[in-house]
Structure formats: structure tokens, C-alpha cells
Amino acid sequence: MRHRPVMVEEVLLYLNPQQGHTVIDCTMGEGGHGVEILKRIGGDGTLIGLDKDEEALLEAKKRFGEEPNVQLLREDFSNLCELLDEMGLENVDGLLFDLGISSYQLDDPGRGFSFRSDGPLDMRFDRTQERTAEDLVNDLPEKELVRIIQEYGEEPRARRIAREIVKVRKARRITTTGELKELVVRATGGRHGATHAATRTFQAFRIAVNDELKSLHVAMQSVPEVLREGGRAVVISYHSLEDRIVKRDLRDLAATGSVEVLTRKPVLPSRVDVDANPRSRSAKLRALEVHKA
Numbered sequence: 001m002r003h004r005p006v007m008v009e010e011v012l013l014y015l016n017p018q019q020g021h022t023v024i025d026c027t028m029g030e031g032g033h034g035v036e037i038l039k040r041i042g043g044d045g046t047l048i049g050l051d052k053d054e055e056a057l058l059e060a061k062k063r064f065g066e067e068p069n070v071q072l073l074r075e076d077f078s079n080l081c082e083l084l085d086e087m088g089l090e091n092v093d094g095l096l097f098d099l100g101i102s103s104y105q106l107d108d109p110g111r112g113f114s115f116r117s118d119g120p121l122d123m124r125f126d127r128t129q130e131r132t133a134e135d136l137v138n139d140l141p142e143k144e145l146v147r148i149i150q151e152y153g154e155e156p157r158a159r160r161i162a163r164e165i166v167k168v169r170k171a172r173r174i175t176t177t178g179e180l181k182e183l184v185v186r187a188t189g190g191r192h193g194a195t196h197a198a199t200r201t202f203q204a205f206r207i208a209v210n211d212e213l214k215s216l217h218v219a220m221q222s223v224p225e226v227l228r229e230g231g232r233a234v235v236i237s238y239h240s241l242e243d244r245i246v247k248r249d250l251r252d253l254a255a256t257g258s259v260e261v262l263t264r265k266p267v268l269p270s271r272v273d274v275d276a277n278p279r280s281r282s283a284k285l286r287a288l289e290v291h292k293a
Contacts (some may be wrong), residue, residue, distance in 0.1 A: 004030030006280040012286035015234045020044040021093035026077035031060035032149045050075045052125040070138045078215040080226045095233040115198045118178035133205045142166045153204030160187045220249035224258040227290040234287045243284050261286040272290050
């Protein structure tokens with residue numbers, strides 16, 4: 001079953017794609033949002049889909065087939081300015097960032113994103129990248145493990161978890177998601193509230209492996225340069241770290257007069273969205289429109 005895209009109606013409302021527009025879906029995934037955008041921009045428009053995950057692009061390729069006005073590229077969205085130069089484009093009409101990890105990535109034990117099924121401790125979006133979560137867990141000093149788990153996972157028990165990781169890896173290398181989950185549970189005493197004890201730690205290592213927050217900040221800073229006058233960007237975030245970066249960067253861009261923030265408060269998913277896709281419950285949508293001096 002294909003991943004159900006989040007907040008489709010809201011994305012289309014704020015992105016406002018029109019006939020003939022050029023839109024970059026910066027996190028193409030399986031193409032759920034892209035299909036709807038393509039309907040709006042029509043045969044005269046161009047949809048450019050980026051993703052670091054080659055497997056995601058292969059799924060999108062199946063969906064779009066040989067559609068002539070769709071271009072799919074394995075690329076990090078932090079390279080938007082360089083990408084436009086390479087493509088000979090001065091600017092585009094719209095940008096979409098759907099920052100969530102998709103269902104098929106979470107559900108594939110071989111990717112190592114989830115602790116629900118045992119698999120290799122990988123967590124790379126781009127599998128040509130050398131560094132994996134296994135490398136971080138086993139090779140980083142305890143102090144750096146604490147920083148990652150604390151900063152990227154917002155985990156209050158980071159020191160206890162890092163101490164347990166170091167203790168276990170002295171005896172053997174930690175290589176699977178199951179091993180990491182078990183040691184986190186041991187260190188923390190198990191579930192706290194509705195959230196599994198390992199959730200924040202897994203989020204932290206995924207963010208660290210893929211350098212997600214730096215990529216997001218760089219991309220946000222490039223938006224006024226990448227979009228034409230009146231062009232729009234829509235960002236959907238799923239945890240507080242992402243949303244804080246987006247909110248701060250939008251505020252800073254607005255202060256320069258280069259953009260207008262279209263969402264005074266983040267737009268939240270409807271009950272229909274959450275019922276159809278429970279993973280969307282934490283989504284927050286923010287949008288901007290470029291106004292160049």
C-alpha cells in the first residue's frame with residue numbers, strides 16, 4: 001500500500017500551483033503530493049521531484065511512468081541553489097517540503113528506522129552515504145552520544161542511555177535496532193506515557209545520521225533566491241526541532257522584507273487526515289510567499 005500524503009488540501013491551498021508553473025517537491029517520496037500538484041500545473045508545467053532515497057525515487061518513477069513534464073532527481077534539498085544553476089533555471093514557482101519519514105521507510109526492517117521489527121542499525125536516507133547509525137552508536141565518545149540523544153531526541157534520560165550504550169559496546173558491537181531498543185529500555189525502565197522509551201533515541205540517531213536539521217536550515221535560507229516574485233513555499237514538519245527551525249527561519253526572512261509568512265500559526269491536520277493516517281497527527285504546516293525588493 002502506498003504512503004498516504006499528509007494534508008493534501010492544505011498543501012494545495014497554500015502552495016497554490018497554477019497551470020504552467022514549475023514546482024519542486026523537495027521530498028518526493030512515492031509522489032503522493034506530486035500527483036496532485038501535477039494535476040494543477042498541467043501539461044505546460046514542470047514538476048521536479050527530489051529525494052535522497054533512491055528507493056523512494058524508484059517508487060515515484062513507477063507512479064509517474066514516462067510523464068514528460070516530471071523530472072526525478074536524487075538530491076539533498078540543501079543544494080537547491082546549485083541544482084537550479086545546473087538545470088539552467090533562474091527560479092521556480094513553488095517549493096514543498098514534507099519532512100516526515102514515510103510509512104514504507106518505517107515499515108521496512110532493512111532500513112533500520114524503526115524499533116518495531118529487528119533489522120540492521122542503518123537509518124540512512126541516502127544509502128550511498130558511508131556513515132550509518134551503527135557507526136555513530138559504536139564509535140562516538142560517550143559525551144557526543146549524550147549530546148545527540150539530548151539535542152536531537154530531546155531525551156531527558158540521555159546520560160543514562162549513553163552510559164548503557166558504552167557499557168554494552170565494550171562487550172560487543174551493537175548492530176541491530178533490536179539491540180539498541182533493548183538497551184534503551186534497560187537504561188530508562190521502559191515505556192513512559194504513550195511514547196515508547198526508544199522513540200526519542202531512534203529519532204536522535206536518524207537526525208544525526210542524515211544531518212537533517214542543518215539541511216533544513218540551509219534550504220530555508222535559500223528560499224527567497226530560489227522562488228520567483230510571488231512564489232510560495234510550504235513546509236510540513238513533524239517534531240518540535242524541525243518546527244522551531246522553520247518558525248525561526250520564517251521569522252528571520254520576514255524581518256528582511258523578502259517574504260510574507262502566510263500562516264500566523266501552524267496549520268494542523270484535520271480529523272479526517274489523522275484518522276486516515278495516524279502518523280500525521282503531529283504534522284504542522286507553515287507557508288510563505290516571496291516578495292523581492
